[in-house]
Amino acid sequence: MNIAACIKQVPATESKIRPSTDGKDIDRTGLSYVVNPYDEFGVEEGLKIKEQLGDGSVTAISIGGEKVAEALRTCLAVGSDQAIHIQDDAIEGSDGHAIARILAAALKKSDYDIIFFGRQAIDDDSGAIGIHVADLMGLPHVAGINKLEIIPDEKRAVANRQIEGATEVIEISLPAIFTCQKGLNEPRYASLPGIMKAKQKPMTVLSLSDLEISADSVDSSKAKTTVIKIESPPARSAGIIIEGSPSEAVAELIRLLREEAKVL
Numbered sequence: 001m002n003i004a005a006c007i008k009q010v011p012a013t014e015s016k017i018r019p020s021t022d023g024k025d026i027d028r029t030g031l032s033y034v035v036n037p038y039d040e041f042g043v044e045e046g047l048k049i050k051e052q053l054g055d056g057s058v059t060a061i062s063i064g065g066e067k068v069a070e071a072l073r074t075c076l077a078v079g080s081d082q083a084i085h086i087q088d089d090a091i092e093g094s095d096g097h098a099i100a101r102i103l104a105a106a107l108k109k110s111d112y113d114i115i116f117f118g119r120q121a122i123d124d125d126s127g128a129i130g131i132h133v134a135d136l137m138g139l140p141h142v143a144g145i146n147k148l149e150i151i152p153d154e155k156r157a158v159a160n161r162q163i164e165g166a167t168e169v170i171e172i173s174l175p176a177i178f179t180c181q182k183g184l185n186e187p188r189y190a191s192l193p194g195i196m197k198a199k200q201k202p203m204t205v206l207s208l209s210d211l212e213i214s215a216d217s218v219d220s221s222k223a224k225t226t227v228i229k230i231e232s233p234p235a236r237s238a239g240i241i242i243e244g245s246p247s248e249a250v251a252e253l254i255r256l257l258r259e260e261a262k263v264l
């Protein structure tokens with residue numbers, strides 16, 4: 001199986017996010033970055049399928065600036081066979097539609113049987129790119145999978161997704177796109193030998209012209225969506241600490257809920 005996992009580098013979950021001074025992006029000063037956690041599920045599932053079948057290849061693919069190479073090296077260190085880094089100054093200002101077009105063009109360069117995306121990127125949270133790429137490539141997809149079984153001889157797969165109060169089981173023909181949900185697997189950590197080996201693994205850098213995409217077709221003037229503002233949520237008012245013995249504190253809590261919050 002030829003497997004691709006599209007991964008986004010995102011600010012680490014513990015980062016304190018503040019809007020930038022122009023209010024249109026986040027302030028990236030001092031942020032540390034990780035592979036989007038939902039995308040790690042895609043990489044891990046690719047590795048598991050390759051191990052189960054005893055054959056195949058896993059390619060990690062990402063769009064972004066120079067720093068994104070670190071995220072791709074992490075994917076190589078856990079076992080991916082190669083990486084593709086799409087880097088081009090013209091991508092600065094591209095919206096989600098352009099990002100999907102660029103990924104679709106890169107994915108079309110190879111005959112992938114299975115393409116994984118995260119369910120969502122935890123920074124911009126659109127939850128759109130995988131499904132958008134499936135549409136652009138004319139491939140079937142299942143969104144938010146938490147279990148996957150591959151039937152390689154029949155070029156079929158069976159995927160589970162959690163719906164309200166039940167599990168939906170879907171059969172799909174390959175090639176196909178899956179977006180990964182929590183519960184699909186437990187991503188492995190990179191071992192020291194894995195980190196050393198990653199340095200020797202191939203990382204191909206592609207520009208927009210390598211993908212036959214013109215820079216002016218993905219610039220901000222062609223964007224179908226525009227971020228107008230990013231703002232912090234309103235500051236929360238300070239909490240109240242109720243002093244006294246437990247019985248006094250309970251009595252005071254009930255009074256406050258009744259007289260001030262008016263919820264009782």
Ligand SMILES: Cc1cc2nc3c(=O)[nH]c(=O)nc-3n(C[C@H](O)[C@H](O)[C@H](O)COP(=O)(O)OP(=O)(O)OC[C@H]3O[C@@H](n4cnc5c(N)ncnc54)[C@H](O)[C@@H]3O)c2cc1C
Nearest residue numbers: 006007063093094096117118120121124125126127128129
């Ligand atoms: C260099 C760069 C500059 C950008 N500039 C702008 C801008 O100026 N204005 C603007 O509106 N938007 C811009 N974008 C697009 C925007 O930041 C989001 O990346 C885009 O809208 C996708 O939304 P999302 O991240 O919420 O992805 P989701 O739809 O939530 O992501 C779903 C999945 O898609 C995959 N994916 C998402 N992004 C990437 C990626 N970069 N590489 C590989 N896989 C990916 C991952 O598997 C992810 O889990 C830019 C993006 C990049 C990479």
